[in-house]
Amino acid sequence: MNEALIVAAAYLIGSISFAVVVSRLFSLPDPHSYGSKSPGATNVLRTGNKIAAALTLAGDAGKGFVAVLIAKAITGEDVATSLVVPLAGLAAFIGHLFPVFHRFKGGKGVATAAGVLLGYDVWLGAGTLATWLIVAVFFRISSFAALIAAVFAPCFAFWMFGLRPVMWATIPMAVLLMVRHRANIERLIAGTEPRIGAKKKPVVSGPA
Numbered sequence: 337m338n339e340a341l342i343v344a345a346a347y348l349i350g351s352i353s354f355a356v357v358v359s360r361l362f363s364l365p366d367p368h369s370y371g372s373k374s375p376g377a378t379n380v381l382r383t384g385n386k387i388a389a390a391l392t393l394a395g396d397a398g399k400g401f402v403a404v405l406i407a408k409a410i411t412g413e414d415v416a417t418s419l420v421v422p423l424a425g426l427a428a429f430i431g432h433l434f435p436v437f438h439r440f441k442g443g444k445g446v447a448t449a450a451g452v453l454l455g456y457d458v459w460l461g462a463g464t465l466a467t468w469l470i471v472a473v474f475f476r477i478s479s480f481a482a483l484i485a486a487v488f489a490p491c492f493a494f495w496m497f498g499l500r501p502v503m504w505a506t507i508p509m510a511v512l513l514m515v516r517h518r519a520n521i522e523r524l525i526a527g528t529e530p531r532i533g534a535k536k537k538p539v540v541s542g543p544a
Contacts, residue, residue, distance in 0.1 A: 339420045342410055346403040346424035350431020350448060353438050354395030355380050362388045368441055372519070376443035378478070396432065396443065397451035403428035404455025415456045415502050422505035425452035429509050433516060444516040446482045449509055453489060456502055464489045476531040479520035486510040 355367040355375035364383045367375040371382045377393035407424035408415070415421045432448040434440040450468075454461030467488045472481035490510055493503040514521070523529035 338410075339423075342407050342420055343423050343427045346407060346427040347431040348436070349399050349403045349406075350428035351435035351437045351442075352395075352399055353432075353435050353442065354399070355392045355443065356438060358388050358391045358395065359383075364388060368438075374443050374516075375438070375441070377447060379443075393447050396447035397454075400425065400428045400432070400448040400451030401455040402451075404452055408455075416497055416500060419501045422456065422502040425456055426505045426509060428452055429512070433512060444482075445509075445513050449486070449489075449513060452509070453506070456493075457496065460489075460492055460496055463492045472532060477524070477529055478532055479517055479529060480524055483514060483517055483521070486513045 353367075353375045355377070359365065359367055359380060362385055364380070364385060367373075367379045371379045373379070376396065377389045380392045381389035383389075404415075404421060404425045407421045408418075411418060411420050413421055429445055429448050429452055431442075433442045433445050435442045450461060450465055453464050464485050468481045468485040471484045472478060475481065487510060490503060490506040493506045497503050520529055
């Protein structure tokens with residue numbers, strides 16, 4: 337029962353949409369109403385408010401990290417031997433994608449996944465982030481970098497932990513992240529996915 341409560345709490349933490357919270361604090365439009373209609377840092381950046389976008393990124397990553405740390409603290413277990421800790425991280429990620437507080441309309445999950453992986457293990461998270469950075473630098477396409485990093489995350493987890501629950505928890509995260517990026521995948525195939533640094537038409541600011 338205690339384990340179920342930990343996982344449920346992690347889901348609720350993940351359900352906090354920092355894109356919505358930050359947008360309201362900065363009197364910006366509801367991130368569900370413009371751009372990709374995905375409540376995340378990239379969409380908030382379309383308003384031109386870099387501080388709001390940075391806070392959204394930090395919040396979304398932080399909630400994944402915190403959810404895992406809380407699970408570790410309550411159970412006293414290490415991610416390498418625990419079942420609850422990996423499930424808590426997965427639950428936080430799912431909460432971001434399907435938040436109960438926002439009619440189950442969540443973001444794509446890149447920042448939250450990064451926070452969860454860092455919470456699992458610093459080296460696992462760092463390796464995945466390094467993969468994203470290398471691909472992003474060479475190809476200048478953020479979504480493509482995220483997709484490649486998602487593929488490599490379970491590989492890194494298997495290399496570090498073998499066939500333990502933490503490795504299995506990364507697989508549905510990777511699959512769900514790809515599903516959430518299906519529109520980006522279509523644009524990548526069509527060659528129309530925007531590159532990092534490309535100018536975008538700013539969103540007119542207004543009440544969230």
